[in-house]
Amino acid sequence: MQTVRSIINHAEKHCKSNGSRLTQKRKQVLEGLLQSEKALSAYELADYCAKKFDQSLPAMSVYRILEFLQQEQLVHKLNLANKYVACSHITCDHAHDVPQFLICSNCQRVEEISINKSMIEELQLNVEEAGFHLASPQLEMNCICDQCIDKK
Amino acid sequence: MQTVRSIINHAEKHCKSNGSRLTQKRKQVLEGLLQSEKALSAYELADYCAKKFDQSLPAMSVYRILEFLQQEQLVHKLNLANKYVACSHITCDHAHDVPQFLICSNCQRVEEISINKSMIEELQLNVEEAGFHLASPQLEMNCICDQCIDKK
């Protein structure tokens, strides 16, 4: 179990070695995502930062910061939910596999798992046959999690 | 190659046998999707209907109509793009497999293909192991199509 702080430290080194900077505000946004169980929207992150750090952060800035964090592969955007999550492999130095996100459409909890390589290859084959090319091999699946099923 | 008209006729029968009605406006929206190469937003559909049928259709109505058409399985919502497409199996009476949508993130062209059953099962297994359950087995993949690649 890694602390939020240690992950952020790792992220900061990662940025430095890339020649980019993990500023205060960027850390705050990343922290917001790291401490959250579920995916958050840009506006939710703005609220989080405003409350937690007692200093308003315009939504516009959050969007810019999220864009930066995505470039640095520290954050993923879940296009199914229009929300954002911290990458779960920040502290692994190796490039990670094709990420697969399971998104609970009820509580927004997100699980990031990795799919079998051979499966991706087969998928990719299907895609190529149809005359398309995978842009981002990220897969997002609309799910319900155990907890939410139990509640119903 | 089926005409738009014949597909709409088929859809109308489908609705009748379901005890629902494919009204004028609903036909117009469905036609908008059928004649389009690419996925359309609700507002784009409203524009299409306004121009083509010379009578304004409020966006609100389009949303309601799209909801109806989805219930009737005549239309799919692409959550990746926040846009809508006509189901490509309207004239097949049998229930179709797990749909897989390839969405060109450049031109919004969409291809609907069907995946291997065994693959879906494997996917499902992965999902269950993580404590989640597939809500809709529809898969959407962010792609670039051949045409757009060539242009670049």
Added chain:
DNA sequence: TCGTTATTGATATATTATATCACCTAGTAG
């Protein structure tokens, strides 16, 4: 320290979507 570049703030506006109430129209019962 100066100037350049990267970062953030502020404001406006676009795009997608939902809530709500009023009106209208097609099918139904009497």
Added chain:
DNA sequence: CTACTAGGTGATATAATATATCAATAACGA
């Protein structure tokens, strides 16, 4: 045939997500 009812549509307001643009500020290198 008429009045009733339910389903369908219009109108309006507003929420939620996102982008464009210009100004202000902070960090870094020469």
